[in-house]
Amino acid sequence: FYGRIIGETLYMVTNLKAPRYKVVAVDINNPAMENWKTIIPESDDLTIDRVEFAKGHLIISGLKHAISHLHIYTLNGQHVREVPLPTLGTVTGITASLDSSTSFFRFESFLVPPAICRFSIERDIKPEVVLESAGAVDPDLATIEQVFYHSMDGTRVPMFIIKRRDLEISKAQPVPTVLSGYGGFNLSRTPVYSPAILPWIESGGIYASANLRGGSEYGENWHRAGMRENKQNVFDDFIYAGKYLIEQGYTDPGHLGIWGRSNGGLLVGAALTQCPDLFRAVVCGVPLLDMVRYHKFLIAYLWCSEYGDPDDPEAFKWLYAYSPYHNVKENVSYPAIYTST
Numbered sequence: 001f002y003g004r005i006i007g008e009t010l011y012m013v014t015n016l017k018a019p020r021y022k023v024v025a026v027d028i029n030n031p032a033m034e035n036w037k038t039i040i041p042e043s044d045d046l047t048i049d050r051v052e053f054a055k056g057h058l059i060i061s062g063l064k065h066a067i068s069h070l071h072i073y074t075l076n077g078q079h080v081r082e083v084p085l086p087t088l089g090t091v092t093g094i095t096a097s098l099d100s101s102t103s104f105f106r107f108e109s110f111l112v113p114p115a116i117c118r119f120s121i122e123r124d125i126k127p128e129v130v131l132e133s134a135g136a137v138d139p140d141l142a143t144i145e146q147v148f149y150h151s152m153d154g155t156r157v158p159m160f161i162i163k164r165r166d167l168e169i170s171k172a173q174p175v176p177t178v179l180s181g182y183g184g185f186n187l188s189r190t191p192v193y194s195p196a197i198l199p200w201i202e203s204g205g206i207y208a209s210a211n212l213r214g215g216s217e218y219g220e221n222w223h224r225a226g227m228r229e230n231k232q233n234v235f236d237d238f239i240y241a242g243k244y245l246i247e248q249g250y251t252d253p254g255h256l257g258i259w260g261r262s263n264g265g266l267l268v269g270a271a272l273t274q275c276p277d278l279f280r281a282v283v284c285g286v287p288l289l290d291m292v293r294y295h296k297f298l299i300a301y302l303w304c305s306e307y308g309d310p311d312d313p314e315a316f317k318w319l320y321a322y323s324p325y326h327n328v329k330e331n332v333s334y335p336a337i338y339t340s341t
Helices: 195-202 220-224 232-247 263-274 300-307 313-322
Strands: 002-006 009-014 022-027 037-040 047-054 057-064 067-074 079-083 090-095 102-109 112-120 128-132 142-150 156-164 177-180 206-210 256-261 281-285 336-340
Touching: 002 047, 009 047, 022 047, 047 090, 057 090, 067 090, 142 232, 156 195, 156 232, 177 232, 195 206, 206 232, 232 256, 232 263, 232 313, 256 263, 263 281
Parallel strands: 177 206, 177 256, 256 281, 281 336
Antiparallel strands: 002 009, 009 022, 022 037, 047 057, 057 067, 067 079, 090 102, 102 112, 112 128, 142 156, 156 206
């Protein structure tokens, strides 16, 4: 729950009985739950991730297949319009005032460094860029494609693929490819600017980012489908992303590398122990690899709500089943591994 009081009404965003969030209006003089009025219902099309309040309006930012969309509504929930964005990307940092019709937001994408944009809630015109980051890249450098593939259990998963525009794809000539993911803690992997991938793209490599279960791309149900006893779904989603890239001719096991940090380090650790023949190289950053002892170090006990408590016999079973440290086997040829802290 979060929101703001305007006059005698509390406008509140909640995922109570709405895993992809909704907006309710609460009369502060009569606030019992049975009196709440839903003004923007939960949608199967958009996962709300932020709401701001402008002059007589609500500004709704949400994700549709991990891509940001920006909408304007009246305070009674009537849709005014969708605000056009420069390209597929990520909206953050919306600022607005109850006294002004002018609002601002931060926008970025894989090839677009963060910029501050200004728009009017009353005028149907494109947002204006008022502050850009230095060192912008040529937007014609690469193509950004969003694809959908099916995981082991049939779940449809989105993935972004970035490659140099003139790069031809052919199964006869597999391309060195880096696949990344996270899949946890209700965090989405949306199109954000990452200078580190640009030299890779420029040199002719492919970069792919999969929107695995465990994140918030499709709301709380998507998150819960990748946590605790369901954590294997995340690894399956990632492994099947790699298989998709191979089947579609982007790369082959001899040219496919994977990269992840923290919870993403656990991800690539599990992937390499479960499917060592699928990858050529692994970069594993600040990972969790011993999942039956992780909670004994630093602040990791706070993560038991996400992974499960190894001291619980039931949780121990599912943690031990995928714990990378406990699934390394003798006489297996593993991919090259670089571990960083």
